[in-house]
Amino acid sequence: ILNVEQSPQSLHVQEGDSTNFTCSFPSSNFYALHWYRWETAKSPEALFVMTLNGDEKKKGRISATLNTKEGYSYLYIKGSQPEDSATYLCAFNRGGGNKLTFGTGTQLKVEL
Amino acid sequence: KAGVTQTPRYLIKTRGQQVTLSCSPISGHRSVSWYQQTPGQGLQFLFEYFSETQRNKGNFPGRFSGRQFSNSRSEMNVSTLELGDSALYLCASSLVAGPTDTQYFGPGTRLTVL
Numbered sequence: 394i395l396n397v398e399q400s401p402q403s404l405h406v407q408e409g410d411s412t413n414f415t416c417s418f419p420s421s422n423f424y425a426l427h428w429y430r431w432e433t434a435k436s437p438e439a440l441f442v443m444t445l446n447g448d449e450k451k452k453g454r455i456s457a458t459l460n461t462k463e464g465y466s467y468l469y470i471k472g473s474q475p476e477d478s479a480t481y482l483c484a485f486n487r488g489g490g491n492k493l494t495f496g497t498g499t500q501l502k503v504e505l
Numbered sequence: 506k507a508g509v510t511q512t513p514r515y516l517i518k519t520r521g522q523q524v525t526l527s528c529s530p531i532s533g534h535r536s537v538s539w540y541q542q543t544p545g546q547g548l549q550f551l552f553e554y555f556s557e558t559q560r561n562k563g564n565f566p567g568r569f570s571g572r573q574f575s576n577s578r579s580e581m582n583v584s585t586l587e588l589g590d591s592a593l594y595l596c597a598s599s600l601v602a603g604p605t606d607t608q609y610f611g612p613g614t615r616l617t618v619l
Contacts, residue, residue, distance in 0.1 A: 424604035436509070436610040437595070444605050482548070486604035491538045491597075492561045493608065495548040 397485045399496035406473050406503055413469045414499040416483030420464035424488040428457055428468055431498070432479040440468075440481075473503040507532065509598050509611035517617045523584040526614045530577050530598030537579040538608060539571060542593040551594075554579055555602040583616075591618045 398417045406412050418426060428440040441450040446461040454471045470477055480500045484493035510529045518524050530537050538561075539551040550563040554573035571581040577598075583590055593615050597608035 427608070429610075436612050439607045439609065442605050442607055484548075488604050490555070490560045491536055491553045491599055491602050491604070491606065491608060492550050492563070493538075493540075493548075494550065495540075497547040 397483060397494050397496040399481075399483060399499050401499060402497070403500040404502070406501070408474060408503055408505050410473050410503075411469065411471045412473055412501065413467050414481055414501075416466045416468070416496055418464050418466070418483070418485040419487075420462060422487040423461045423464075423485075425486040426459055426466050427484040427486065427493060428466070429482040429484065430479045431482060437482065470501075473501070475503045475505060477501060478503050509596060509609055511594075511596055511611040511614050513614060514612065515615045515617075517619060518586050519619050520586055520588060522586050523582060524586060524616060525580055525582045526594055526596075526616075528579045528581075528596035528598075528611060530579070530596075531609055534598035534600055534609075535577050536599045536602040536606070537573055537577065538597045538599075539579070539581050540595045540597065541565075542595060542613070543591075548595070551581065553602065560602060586618045588618050591616060 426443045429437040431437040443459040448459040457468045459466045480498040482498045484495045536555045538553040553561040557573045568584045573579045593613045595613045597610045599606040599608045
């Protein structure tokens with residue numbers, strides 16, 4: 394059974410706070426780790442696809458790091474804004490196509 | 506470029522009926538994957554199609570089936586509906602079918618089984 398775990402399950406922060414979440418995945422047969430942001434009533438939006446150990450990707454105030462040897466990825470949001478409120482999902486691909494195994498997500502709420 | 510579209514957006518069916526959901530990928534994308542989202546289970550992989558061939562299948566009963574057409578549009582079918590099939594069904598498309606390809610999701614079809 395392939396388990397992808399995310400923590401925390403939910404997070405409330407104040408506007409301007411920086412925050413980070415964790416995604417844990419099996420370290421064997423690793424091909425890629427995907428991060429998505431899913432706002433209520435919208436489609437999941439792709440943030441990053443990470444493939445190499447030590448990878449670091451950045452998109453505006455959001456960045457992510459990857460450690461394939463120990464099986465974890467961190468997502469960071471700097472200076473959280475209310476529009477960052479969403480569920481952040483990570484998904485693991487062990488190769489052989491497009492099959493993604495998703496974690497259950499971290500629900501972020503940014504309050505004014 | 507238009508995004509992934511799914512029809513219908515909402516469906517209400519009764520137990521025992523069957524349902525067909527449709528997904529149109531982004532123009533030029535050849536791979537379509539389907540996922541089921543329920544509150545208890547999160548996003549679960551159903552199947553993946555590339556060039557009209559099913560490449561991967563998730564751990565779902567045979568009542569769940571799908572196909573892909575030559576224009577890359579895909580349909581999934583659920584026969585003999587059960588209450589537990591109530592869920593949001595998402596499809597995602599990508600250019601090819603590699604593990605590092607970004608998958609772009611549609612808005613989903615919300616299926617309610619009564």
